[in-house]
Amino acid sequence: xxxxxxxxxxxxxxxxxxxxxxxxxxxxxxxxxxxxxxxxxxxxxxxxxxxxxxxxxxxxxxxxxxxxxxxxxxxxxxxxxxxxxxxxxxxxxxxxxxxxxxxxxxxxxxxxxxxxxxxxxxxxxxxxxxxxxxxxxxxxxxxxxxxxxxxxxxxxxxxxxxxxxxxxxxxxxxxxxxxxxxxxxxxxxxxxxxxxxxxxxxxxxxxxxxxxxxxxxxxxxxxxxxxxxxxxxxxxxxxxxxxxxxxxxxxxxxxxxxxxxxxxxxxxxxxxxxxxxxxxxxxxxxxxxxxxxxxxxxxxxxxxxxxxxxxxxxxxxxxxxxxxxxxxxxx
Numbered sequence: 001x002x003x004x005x006x007x008x009x010x011x012x013x014x015x016x017x018x019x020x021x022x023x024x025x026x027x028x029x030x031x032x033x034x035x036x037x038x039x040x041x042x043x044x045x046x047x048x049x050x051x052x053x054x055x056x057x058x059x060x061x062x063x064x065x066x067x068x069x070x071x072x073x074x075x076x077x078x079x080x081x082x083x084x085x086x087x088x089x090x091x092x093x094x095x096x097x098x099x100x101x102x103x104x105x106x107x108x109x110x111x112x113x114x115x116x117x118x119x120x121x122x123x124x125x126x127x128x129x130x131x132x133x134x135x136x137x138x139x140x141x142x143x144x145x146x147x148x149x150x151x152x153x154x155x156x157x158x159x160x161x162x163x164x165x166x167x168x169x170x171x172x173x174x175x176x177x178x179x180x181x182x183x184x185x186x187x188x189x190x191x192x193x194x195x196x197x198x199x200x201x202x203x204x205x206x207x208x209x210x211x212x213x214x215x216x217x218x219x220x221x222x223x224x225x226x227x228x229x230x231x232x233x234x235x236x237x238x239x240x241x242x243x244x245x246x247x248x249x250x251x252x253x254x255x256x257x258x259x260x261x262x263x264x265x266x267x268x269x270x271x272x273x274x275x276x277x278x279x280x281x282x283x284x285x286x287x288x289x290x291x292x293x294x295x296x297x298x299x300x301x302x303x304x305x306x307x308x309x310x311x312x313x314x315x316x317x318x319x320x321x322x323x324x325x326x327x328x329x330x331x
Contacts, residue, residue, distance in 0.1 A: 034071045036060070037092035037100035037118075039085075039107050041233035044077040048236060048257075049103065052123060056101055080237060082179075085110045093118065099291075104233040105131050106179055112144060119291040122146035126182035126231065128296055137296040145291050148298040149231050150256065152182075155189040158228045158254040161304070163197045164322050165311065166252040169226040171200050173219045173251075175212075175242065177232035178205045186230050206234040212241060220249035227253035229260070252314055258305060303327035 036056070042049040057067065065071040074095055076088035089110040092100055099119045102108050108122045112133060126149050128134045135141035137148075159172055174190055176183040187203055194201045204215040219225055227246055229235050235242065239260055246253045307330045311318050323329060 034065060035095055035097040036071060036073045037095065037097040038073055038075045039079060039088055039092060039100060039102040039111060040077060041079050041085075041104060041107060041237060042077060043237075044075070046236075052101075052103070079107055080234075082106075082110075086114075089114045104180075105133070105182065106177070106233055108133055108144065108146075112142075116143055118143060120144040120146075121291070124149050124231065124233070126150055126180075127152070127185060130185070131181050134296060137298065140292050140294070140296060142292055145294045145296055148296060150186070151299065152185045152189045154299075154302060155186040155230070156193040157302075159190055159194050159197055159199055159201065161322075162226045162228065162252060162254050163199065165306075165318055166226055166314075166316055168224050169252065170198060170224040171202070171219075171222065172226050172228055173204045173216065174201055175204050175206055175227060175229045175235060177230070177234040178207070180230075180232050183230055183232065190228065201228075206232065206238060209238070209241060212238060213245065216242075216245045216249060216251075220251060225251055227251050229253065229255045231256035247310075247313070250314055252311075252316060305330065 038053075038056070040049055056073070060067070060071055067073060074092060074097065076092060079085045079088050085107055089107075092111075093114045097118055099121065100111055101121045101123075102111055103122070103124045105122075105125045105128070108120065108125055108128075109131065111118075111120055120143055122128065122133065122144060123146055125131070125133065125146060128140075128144070128146070128148070129136060133140075133142075133144050162169055162172065172190075172194065174187055176187060187201075191201050202219075204212070204219065206212060216227075227242075229242060235256070239255075243260065245251075304326045305328045306318060306323065306326045308318060308323075309331060
């Protein structure tokens, strides 16, 4: 998933949310400034969420809303612990936003605990039904909708990829956010396939820097190890640390997002979605659908990105068959 790939879909949902704002406000935009909330665990200076922000701004603009003229965005960055998440959620709700955009289930949950009225658009949420955010993917039914990032079944492919590129691997550390409910399902999918690959999988919880450093160092003391990093806000936040530790300990790894690969990661299964249908919420006149009626979008295609330079540094020979399957190879 790249920001470019998600932009059109982001435009669909944000345009839909904007289209639910009163028609009178569209006719008389000087009536009041509309407010959009933004809640994320990313730091303000992190380049990864900038693609989401660009898509957000474009989606609003294409629906007739311009920052500084008739809409403002209230940002809350760096929600890295439960206390901050709850506080920032309460602060945003208190501002009376017309819609809130958020990343990850650990931020979506506190928002839905704080409001069941303000429309919420989430990204990077693997299991919104299991988390209780929506009633179903087809008909969310509440005030939240958004995007899945990975299906559980895809998680089982990651140790298979690791085994193909590093056949000597017999042990895999699965780095996960223990507070993310979906991590159990993803870990279960991995544990369901590793026995057939003659691999032993063990979870490592992503909590803080010292714990990550200690756990990976302990894991690396034994030979033939590799890493699988599950998608989560914490894996994003600590990605430089994890990448550095994997390189230092010479651990081949599979990571969930392209930004990891560009930073020197070996393998990344990238997902891409098909272009969405025309936004039925963006009509200038009724009838309009509510955000609750807009289906949660899920991946329709997965792509594989391989960092060949990292493979050579680790002394790995990438099989020609795997290179042929790759959608992109970073030299």
